[in-house]
Amino acid sequence: MDWITKKKPAMTGIDFLADTNFLIYLLEGRPETELFADFSFAVSFVTEIELLGRKGISETELQVIQALLDTCFIIELQPPIKEKAIYLKQRHKIKVPDALVAATAYESGLPLLTVDKAFATLPGLDLLLLTLQ
Numbered sequence: 001m002d003w004i005t006k007k008k009p010a011m012t013g014i015d016f017l018a019d020t021n022f023l024i025y026l027l028e029g030r031p032e033t034e035l036f037a038d039f040s041f042a043v044s045f046v047t048e049i050e051l052l053g054r055k056g057i058s059e060t061e062l063q064v065i066q067a068l069l070d071t072c073f074i075i076e077l078q079p080p081i082k083e084k085a086i087y088l089k090q091r092h093k094i095k096v097p098d099a100l101v102a103a104t105a106y107e108s109g110l111p112l113l114t115v116d117k118a119f120a121t122l123p124g125l126d127l128l129l130l131t132l133q
Helices: 020-027 031-036 045-052 059-069 079-091 096-108 117-121
Strands: 016-018 041-044 073-075 112-114 127-129
Touching: 016 020, 016 096, 020 031, 020 045, 020 059, 020 112, 041 045, 041 096, 045 059, 045 073, 045 096, 073 096, 079 096, 096 112, 096 117, 117 127
Parallel strands: 016 041, 016 112, 041 073, 112 127
Antiparallel strands: none
C-alpha cells in the first residue's frame, strides 16, 4: 500500500477540511453549502492565503472572510504536509496549492470538502465532492 493513502486518525471535533472554493461559495450564500455551514471544519494555510490575498480585496471583504476564518481551525504548513505535497506533485498533474491542500487532508485524516473534481484523481483521498446547481 502506498504510504500516502494510509489512514490517519481524524482530528478530534473537526468534521472536514474545507477547500477554498467551498468557502467562497459559502460566503456567497450558495444554497448547496447550507448543509455544511453548521459543521466544524478546518482549513489549510493555503486556503487562508487564497482568501485573504486576493488583489483588490476590500476592507469589508477582509473583515467578512477573517470572521469566517476565525471560526475555523487553520492547519499550518508542517514537514509531513510538505513531504506529501512533493510526493503528489511528483506523481500527479496537480497545482502546488491543490497538492498542499490534498496533503493537508491526507495528513490530518479529514475528508476534503471541495467543488473541484480534479481531487477525485488522487488515490485514497477521503473526498466530499459538492455538486453545484
